[in-house]
Amino acid sequence: MEPLGEVLKQVQGYIYPNEVELHWSLLIVVYPYVTGLVAGAFILASLVRVFNVKELQPTYRLSLLTALGYLIVAPLPLLAHLAHPERAFEIFLTPNVHSAMAMFGFVYAWYLMVVLLLEIWFDYRKDLVLWSAQEKGVRRWVHWILTLGATDLSSKAVRFDQSAGRFITIIGIPSAFLLHGYVGFIFGSVKANPWWSSVLMPIVFLFSAIVSGIALVLLLYVISTLLRSKVVDMLCLDKLASFLFYALVVDFSLEMLDFIHRLYEAEESIGILSQLVSSRLFLSLVILQALLGTILPLLMLGIISPALRGRGSLKTPDELRRLLYVAAAALIQVGIFSTRWNVVIGGQLFSKSLRGLTVYKMQLLGIEGLIVAGFLLLLPLLLLLVLIVLLPPWPEAEAHLPEAA
Amino acid sequence: MPQQLARLLVVFAVFTGGLVVTRHLLIPKTFGQRGHYRAAAVTTIQVRPLRYAGREACADCHADIVGLHGKGRHQTVSCEVCHGPAAAHTLAPVENQLPAPRKRAYCPLCHGYDPSRPTGFPQIDPVSHNPMKPCITCHNPHQPEPPHVPEECGACHGEIARTKAVSRHALLPCTQCHNTPVQHKVDPRLLHPDKPRNREFCGQCHAKDAPSPREIPRIDLATHGGRYLCWQCHYPHMPEVD
Numbered sequence: 001m002e003p004l005g006e007v008l009k010q011v012q013g014y015i016y017p018n019e020v021e022l023h024w025s026l027l028i029v030v031y032p033y034v035t036g037l038v039a040g041a042f043i044l045a046s047l048v049r050v051f052n053v054k055e056l057q058p059t060y061r062l063s064l065l066t067a068l069g070y071l072i073v074a075p076l077p078l079l080a081h082l083a084h085p086e087r088a089f090e091i092f093l094t095p096n097v098h099s100a101m102a103m104f105g106f107v108y109a110w111y112l113m114v115v116l117l118l119e120i121w122f123d124y125r126k127d128l129v130l131w132s133a134q135e136k137g138v139r140r141w142v143h144w145i146l147t148l149g150a151t152d153l154s155s156k157a158v159r160f161d162q163s164a165g166r167f168i169t170i171i172g173i174p175s176a177f178l179l180h181g182y183v184g185f186i187f188g189s190v191k192a193n194p195w196w197s198s199v200l201m202p203i204v205f206l207f208s209a210i211v212s213g214i215a216l217v218l219l220l221y222v223i224s225t226l227l228r229s230k231v232v233d234m235l236c237l238d239k240l241a242s243f244l245f246y247a248l249v250v251d252f253s254l255e256m257l258d259f260i261h262r263l264y265e266a267e268e269s270i271g272i273l274s275q276l277v278s279s280r281l282f283l284s285l286v287i288l289q290a291l292l293g294t295i296l297p298l299l300m301l302g303i304i305s306p307a308l309r310g311r312g313s314l315k316t317p318d319e320l321r322r323l324l325y326v327a328a329a330a331l332i333q334v335g336i337f338s339t340r341w342n343v344v345i346g347g348q349l350f351s352k353s354l355r356g357l358t359v360y361k362m363q364l365l366g367i368e369g370l371i372v373a374g375f376l377l378l379l380p381l382l383l384l385l386v387l388i389v390l391l392p393p394w395p396e397a398e399a400h401l402p403e404a405a
Numbered sequence: 406m407p408q409q410l411a412r413l414l415v416v417f418a419v420f421t422g423g424l425v426v427t428r429h430l431l432i433p434k435t436f437g438q439r440g441h442y443r444a445a446a447v448t449t450i451q452v453r454p455l456r457y458a459g460r461e462a463c464a465d466c467h468a469d470i471v472g473l474h475g476k477g478r479h480q481t482v483s484c485e486v487c488h489g490p491a492a493a494h495t496l497a498p499v500e501n502q503l504p505a506p507r508k509r510a511y512c513p514l515c516h517g518y519d520p521s522r523p524t525g526f527p528q529i530d531p532v533s534h535n536p537m538k539p540c541i542t543c544h545n546p547h548q549p550e551p552p553h554v555p556e557e558c559g560a561c562h563g564e565i566a567r568t569k570a571v572s573r574h575a576l577l578p579c580t581q582c583h584n585t586p587v588q589h590k591v592d593p594r595l596l597h598p599d600k601p602r603n604r605e606f607c608g609q610c611h612a613k614d615a616p617s618p619r620e621i622p623r624i625d626l627a628t629h630g631g632r633y634l635c636w637q638c639h640y641p642h643m644p645e646v647d
Contacts, residue, residue: 017519089427093428093431093432094432094437113420118413122409148409148412148415149412150408150409150411150413152407152408156407157408160407160410161409164409
């Protein structure tokens, strides 16, 4: 219990004995961060599919695969945190509808099986059929299995793929809202915790998810394009940056609304919460989340992206703009991760007595440690790499029907 | 029906069928009969050996103590909380003697000072509260008296009392310098004793013209120490000799 001894030295004021050590650790920070990226990336894909934002077409498949890569990893932090992953399937067998946490499996399964996998399958089916016909060896078999034997490429069948894909995306938007709104709901419904208990929580989570998802796909798009020695489509990037800006404005406004509402309401917890923000969370909330993760990217995107004025308030060369977009997206990732940190860890740093603060001593090794969390943050990118190899999202990899060729 | 839809339906049918079969095989038969748990778990727990006897069993032989205990402040603390599981003892009382905690460390498990305990719950500081004495020398655990008002300040402020006892101020009662509301002894955190608020207070003995014995050190209140209160420089519970 050495870390506990260390923690005890830094406890401040009166706290209850069971509050000294935090129960929801770094892994629970990773969980909403990863789910947020899933929902955000999917919403971005839906901009292309449902709202016909043609400029974003180059990122459509990439964002779907990104969402899938991150979605596969999303439950892993929970499984690692709860331990006994061999029991996880029981929540499917004996569903408890009275427990929001116990319903996670169904929210997750709905999103994975009914929305994401189906949409990707319908979108790739034509390519899968053509690839399996042209390729040799293992790839041929993998692609053939993935077609599920539906090899009909008649124009009627291809049209059906498209309309089915569109229909699923329409279902997918509320589903993505459900997925991440659900994560916010879990925190927002903890009525005993004044830092979490807020009806705004699901919607704040949702918009921060959209922000983080768009920023991630922007980063991945630029990096993958440069790695493939292709030209980055600036029209697409400008559009991405504009949407990122709009989402960030909404996200920031909601956060501020929550903040002002708390201040004005000034419930009995306001004293300890102010102390929390100005001491324990100063770096992660004021500096990282608000200044570096929100205000600075807002200014950068507001000035250089065409979000506010047709060609940007400040005319910049493409290379510089690209660099600034990447910097803004990277800052946003840091900011959103800090947001998750501030919610999850921040909510456990003050005592329910409202008279004291504890500290979070992060572990390095062990299942709840930094290394595992780092691995879980890296794993989606590795999965994405596998998915990209298996289902190349690039325009040049797209197979064309013989008649069209 | 489009070919894709047919294939997907097969996949979903396999999944749903798999779920139904798995549910059938894995969910215990009695699950959900009484609530969101396996009803047969109750029987499984029932067949485990009994370890506790319950206080009614104690009354059969120890009626006097149970009667006393039933009237006191510990009446809601069951016998077995302190004496341990008693089922074996009820079957063979001589062979299975029950322990009685007599060590000083035991009672502070509940009565040691902890800010999270409710106000008014009797609490002591185990370090300063009559050190070394086992609790049961003064308190009868079967009928603990309501926490009577400490007779001396040293009951709670032992460290200060012991320091003062060997200092030049040993003969001064605490209340000479601290006005202590009566309520402080009953509810220490509600009302605090005060401290001398001006220099003239110490001057009653230590000023040049004070009507006190000659051996008491004197200072000129007008020039000594500026605007500071005496106790901001001198520790009154152990004032320096010179």
